[in-house]
Amino acid sequence: MTKKKIIIVNFMSDFSGHGTIRNQWPFSTLNSIYGSSNELLSINFYNFEISRNILQNAKAFYFQRQMSPESLKFIRYLKTLQPQYGFKMIWDIDDMLWGNNELQGGTKYKGLPSYNSSWRNITTDIKEDTISIMNLMDEVSVSTEFLGKFINSNLKVKTKTTVIPNTVLESYWGPLEFKPLESNIKVPTVLYTGSPSHYNNKDMLLGDWDNKWKDWVIQSVKNKSINFVVIGGLPWFFESIKDQIEIHDWVRIFKLHLLIKKIKPDFCINPLVPNDFNYAKSDLKLVESTAANMICAGTVFNNKPSPFDDCVIKIKQDATVKDIDNKIKEYCNFNKFNSGINKQQRWFKLNSRFTEDKGNIKRLVRLLTK
Secondary structure, eight states, rough: OOOEEEEEEEEEEOHHHHIIIIIIIIHHHHHHTTTHHHHHHEEEEESSSHHHHHHHHHEEEEEOOSSSSHHHHHHHHHHHHHHHHOOEEEEEEOOOSSSSOOOGGTTTSSSSSTSSGGGGGOOOHHHHHHHHHHHHHEEEEEEEHHHHHHIIIIIIOOEEEEOOOOOOHHHHOOOOOOOSSOOOOOOOOEOOOEEEEEETTTBBBBBGSSSHHHHHHHHHHHOOEEEEEEESSSSSGGGGGGGSEEEEOOOOOHHHHHHHHHOSSSEEEEEOOOSSHHHHHOOHHHHHHHHOOEEEEEESSSSSSSSSTOEEEEEETOOOOHHHHHHHHHHSSSHHHHHHHHHHHHHHTTTOTTTTTTHHHHHHHHHOOO
């Protein structure tokens, strides 16, 4: 007797990095594993039109960050059909959208930061609609524990939240292979890959660089103690050193790994400032750093979670230029660098951070079918 195939109806919201990492890669991987058998198949939809045949055969409906009024209308309609067809409904999110920043009557610690130009797009109506959508779901998948707790505790959403961490494709990055260094790094190559939403060139806002990281980079470049590389264009506050650093435009995630491999950086730095948006941020930069054999250095916060709590180099939010410099120089020692890469790789493997890893596939299948 042929086993009935499990059909997952997948509603994609965008083709950005978010959509690629949390939707295209995972669902393509699932199809490559199960699609040719009678086990599981995901079908992508881009509009809200569903046939009776799909309704009769769907095991679950998965919504990637859908938040428009049209989304809410369709989801409400779908909810009325759920008792008849018995499918599961899941909504996925990996960004902090709720709360008001200081330009919205709140504080700089709440909501989307004012240095992130996208904050104007997340209206009060959209925030309210997302809460309504989550309350209609059977499960909400999030990228971090802080984000899940915020949704349940602060927004009072009753739906269960489940952490599905961000992963990268082994088929892109290649296996975790590292040839240990045999000598110290004299002048390290330091990479920054943060998107322009971490600062604001138009309004000249420092954003996540409103700390001593900026001063350390400028001082180190002028002293010729680092080779500094930026992917994502030139931040306005590095204008004075633009002729001394390597600048690349923003790169689509499909090509990011190729550029990073070409650069061959030693360290990847990740400045952040304290706010709810960053407390909820995922550890994707640590994942990418590990896949690229870079030591990850990132900001950690006082009594709040950071995406870089598992980094080898943890830089406190109030660190001085000297603090940062000492840490980077410490890991230029080849023994320290080798042990740092090995530590990151152990963490990576333990937490199944390749999309294709069995542990990650198990997480996804459980979310979609249980």
